[in-house]
Amino acid sequence: VFTSGDNVAAFEPVGMEDEQQAEQETEAVNAALSKDDGFFIQIHNWFKSALIEPVAYARIWMDQTESVKSEQYEGLTPAELAMLMDDEYVEITEQAEAITIDPMGVPSIAYDVKVKRTCKEAKLRFEAMPGEETLVDADCTTLNLDDCVFVAHRTKKTYSWLVQNGYDRKKLDDISPDSGGDWDSERNNRLWTEDETWADDADDKSLRTYWVHDCSCLVDYDGDGVAERRRVLLIGDKPFVNDEYDYQPIIALSSVPMPHRHPGLSLADLVKDLEKLKSTLM
DSSP: OOSSSSOSSOOOOSSGGGHHHHHHHHHHHHHHHHTOTTHHHHHHHHHHHHHHSSOEEEEEEEEEEEEEEEEEEEEEOHHHHHHHHHOTTEEEEEEEEEEEEOTTSOEEEEEEEEEEEEEEEEEEEEEEEOGGGEEEOTTOOSSOOTTOSEEEEEEEEEHHHHHHTTOOHHHHHTSOOOOSOOOOHHHHHHTTTOOOOOOOOTTOGGGOEEEEEEEEEEEOOSSSSSOEEEEEEEETTEEEEEEEOOOOOEEEEOSBOOTTOSSOBOHHHHHHHHHHHHHHHO
């Protein structure tokens, strides 16, 4: 229902001067979402979670991804090689040179090189999150989390994933990896049909796991008496990011919102007593 139309998301102009900008924003966001192969299943998971849990969470953010590609060039001139070396995103891994003679008998030098090219790309991301990975201030009384004092996404990432996403190897090496025996009851309940055991391969450094807390919090960091929203990212017990950041990426959804409470009621909550009665008596 929510993904079958031309526009999944639409921006409404505030005034006539905003009409062109709203139209461009609508086209840009829908183009980005339509290119995401997993968008439909993420929307499905978010809404279905809201049917079976009191509150369901999703996260929307711009992901600054970084990937490394291998490239090979043959027969480069010295000028072409110099241009390649001046590229800050290129690292030459292998280089060989050869003397060539043109039809006029003039010798020249040609280079064969292999390089690693680092590509950076900003991409719109939408992800439905398991409930146990979302931490919300206990004093929050609304479904809207934009003004919540503290919201965090708590998940585990491998050493390899953290390095690929640009986190400092030296700082990671100073953090003790977490042990694997930390499944909570909420995760166990969600995976009750799965025959799984936690396996943390401590012998493989690249697969060691670390708790990552990506927090959005209101705090008076500069001491002026006014709390500002900041993004604080913790890996283990060490901060890797601490920036003033006015965007809070986590959104909440509930089937039956309740007044003056953050969690509402799910469809499962409404029929639970009736199901138990039917199971017991009928």
